[in-house]
Amino acid sequence: MNYKITNLEYGTGPWGTEMLYGGIGNPKPGETENNVHSVTLLEDENGKKILVDTGVDEGDPAKKALWDSLITEFNGTMSALRQVDLTPEDIDVVIITHAHLDHIGGLMRFTHADIYMQREEFEAWERMAADPNYQQLVLPAAYPPDYPAIRALIDAGKVHMLEGDVDEVLPGISLHVVRECHSVAEQLIVVDTVKGKVIVGGDIACRPANIFGTPEWPGYLVPVLGRSGSARMVCEAYQWIREQLNGDASRLVLTHDVTMHERFETEGHEGLAIHYVVK
DSSP states (O other): OOOEEEEEEEEEEEEEHHHHHOSTTOSSTTOEEEEEEEEEEEEOTTOOEEEEOOOBOTTSHHHHHHHHHHSSEEOOHHHHHHTTTOOGGGOOEEEOSOOSHHHHBTGGGOTTSEEEEEHHHHHHHHHHHTOGGGHHHHTTTOOTTHHHHHHHHHHTTOEEEEOSOEEEEETTEEEEEEESSSSSEEEEEEEEETTEEEEEOTTSOSSHHHHHOOSSOOSOOOOOTTOOSOHHHHHHHHHHHHHHHTTOGGGEEOTTOTTHHHHSEEEEETTEEEEEEEO
């Protein structure tokens, strides 16, 4: 089974490069770069549509107000889908990379779909979001009201709660879990395509340069932004990705990667765009 892959961008905003690349080896010290926000659409040969992450629902006033305060242009997931003439009802399957707001913040619009999520990941953030002692880690990565609503879906049997790596969770799609990196138990989506295996990597990195380095710094560049785990564990995840992709960054999709505007055929503008990863 070979998939088409399209990344749908719905927002953008600046961060300091120390947050995006770390301190040592930072290719642009003291500068800022935009981080985009996006979801990724997979389409199989039979027309089944799979959405990796659900972004942030702009129809929720509280979430819209929060995200408007955090980034310079926020359009939201529904606007992203409209770019390719889709609505939530057109999505058959949702796969969640990790349980941060900008990945589960639209999930309640997709309750008709088959939903796949790592149990360890969700339950860790569910617990932390309910404990005020974790506020420094939780805010704004997590949105506490999301977790009870998703827990109700889980209790109703509407979410496939996974326990680690899964080979062929769907034909041509496997899941690889990396622990204590950007999040607690983030799953990387490995997808068969005509270009070979593509990794939809969520927030494991901000840019391909984090994983593949730069001409001046060939080693790993571990971002600080949103990381709840250790730099060492991130480096080990990067080693795994390098081995899977054989250095081919064109087969890597990252949620916040502004370089998708340069790396892939693109329509639209920064903040609301379509990136054709595999057509």
